[in-house]
Amino acid sequence: MNLEAGRPPTTVAPAPTTQPLPASAGTSGRHSSPSAPALAPSNLRVDRVSFSYTSTHQAMVEAVNDVDFILAHGALGVLVGPSGCGKSTLLRLAAGLAEPTFGRITFGDATPAELRKQRRVGFAFQDPSLLPWRSVRRNVELPFDLAKLPVDTAWIDELLDIVGLAEWAGRRPRELSGGMRQRVSLARALATKPDLLLLDEPFGALDELTRGELNFELLRVLSATKTTCLLVTHSVDEAALLGDKIIVLSPRPCSVKLIYEVTTPREQRRESRDTVEFLEHCRAVRAGLAA
Amino acid sequence: MGQVTVQHLAVASESASGPATVGALGQRSVCLAARLRDPRYTVPFISVCAIPVLWEAVAASNVFGTAVVGPLATVRELYNQWPVLWLNAQPTLIATLIGAGVLLVITAVGAVFVAVVPHITPALAAVSVVIGTLPLIILTPILSLVVPRGRGLVAAVCVLAGLVPVAAMLSGMASVGDRGRNELGALYGASRLRWWRYVGFWQTVPVLDIGIRAMIPYCFLGSIVAEWSGASTSYGLGEVMTNALFSYEPPLLWATIVMAAAGSLGLLATASLIMTPLRRRAQ
Secondary structure, eight states: OOTTTTOOOOOSOOOOOSOOOOTTSOSSEEEEOSSOSOOOTTOEEEEEEEEEEEOTTSOEEEEEEEEEEEEOTTOEEEEEOSTTSSHHHHHHHHHTSSOOSEEEEEETTBOHHHHHHTTOEEEEOSSOOOOTTSOHHHHHHHHHHHHTOOOOHHHHHHHHHHTTOGGGTTSOGGGSOHHHHHHHHHHHHHTTOOSEEEEESTTTTSOHHHHHHHHHHHHHHHHHHTOEEEEEESOHHHHHHHOSEEEEEOSSSBOEEEEEEEOSOGGGHHHHTTSHHHHHHHHHHHHHHHO | OHHHHHHHHHHHHHHHHHHHHHHHHHHHHHHHHHHHHSHHHHHHHHHHHHHHHHHHHHHHHTTTGGGSOOHHHHHHHHHHTHHHHHHHHHHHHHHHHHHHHHHHHHHHHHHHHHHHOGGGHHHHHHHHHHHHHSOGGGGHHHHHHHSOTTHHHHHHHHHHHHHHHHHHHHHHHHTOSOHHHHHHHHHTTOOHHHHIIIIIHHHHHHHHHHHHHHHHHHHHHHHHHHHHTTOSSSOSHHHHHHHHHHTTOHHHHHHHHHHHHHHHHHHHHHHHHHHHHHHHHHO
16 A cells, blocks of 8 residues: 655654653643644644634624644644634635635645645545535545546545445445445545645544544544644544644634643554543543633 | 236237337336326326316316317317418427527526626526516517517527526526535635536536426427517417417417427427436436
8 A cells, every 4th residue: 555655755753642741731641832842844833813704794703813833744633612613714724715814824835725726735524515426436536637637546446445435436425324425525635645634523423433433544544644634523532532632722713722732642542542541631621621 | 007007018019029029118118107106296197187188178068168179179170280380380499499599508608607706696696586577578579679570589589588597597506516515626726617517517407407497488488479479470389379369260279379388398308308317417
């Protein structure tokens, strides 16, 4: 499996693993200030970003207020916050689908708009947004069609295999379950081998079992591809299980309340689910949300 | 019941054209029987069968005097007057096809425009409401002062009549699709036109299908109304209707009405033949 084929060279350190902990933190997690470590070339930097828009009633709505954090290259950041706080808006800003009113977002030296032009960003929407007139395979190939790129057939085969849909490649989305559709959406987001993957509650509508399996599948894929990922979720457990860095947001307009770093190595996450350590991560995030 | 029909057909046709035809006929019969048991098809089927029965009953009752001619007499008149009716149906059909063609071009250009400039959607919705509210067909007498009478004028009125469903269709096209699908193009740096080719067009196919099916009868109606108003020079089903009315020939009038209905249904069936595979693919 050659997941690195065709990817631009990277010179950055891998995702954070075990780190020294302050006394106040859990056994393998730590709180950090928003203005964290030194910039590496491909870090995702959200630099004091604010965003407001005019609603249909002509009222000014402030959705994001002075959000500031850095996500290391290859790390998985999780945005957690109350419903409607602006998590998805933040994700859209990171994708360049909207422009911040103040502040800036950069990935290495590139702005989100440049990232999009270079097809280095992948986005899985809350709703899978699959095209019913295309087969599963053709849905995954869609980014190539839209970006006017030749289809990387071998990679698509591999992706379908990774998400467990190789046998369903010729089927239409209506023949798939909700979990399968989300997996197609995830495969589509990964089709162009993005450097930055943005996932907007991709597993929100799934049952517990499928969700758990897909969580580990996602971790495996991200570790293999060393893709930086920003994920939105409502589930504290999911955040503690997946996130290398958990960014707890306040109610609208969202601002960073807490940044919590999980230092448990990814390969140990599956086993860590029933440990005190994992519960400690959850407790810290819940405390951050409630504060 | 369906099984009995199959067996009868099978036995009857085996002797005539061999086992292959028998199989095909049998399958078709089973399919038809199954469809007729489905309430979605039963009600329209019964309604269609009931119309001529009711029509004949009304004609036989003589409540409306000689003005109502029964279906049998109408069919007889249709048969007797076929050369005249067909001669007059041709210009009406041609004008309708020209009008429908112009409307299809308007739809295609409008659809691309809506996809490429999505900001016009609110304005388009407002325009479609205005067009839908104004009976543009009433402009026919004015048009006849400007455009020379003949096929061009009939087609122009036909376009005016068909603009109502076209405007509604364009407005509907602008509002289909979820945000995710609509943002896919921007995400992968695709031009609006490229996005429309791969995503936009296909997601509007159901609206396009309904719109075109609604447009065809409007076009036919436009042509007939134009001919009533004297837009054609001498031929046309509208002309025949007017003449039959003023010379009090109810059988001919009814035969013309049946001819017009058949023409409209024929055009609708043609549109369905084109749109159904497209709609099935899109869904």
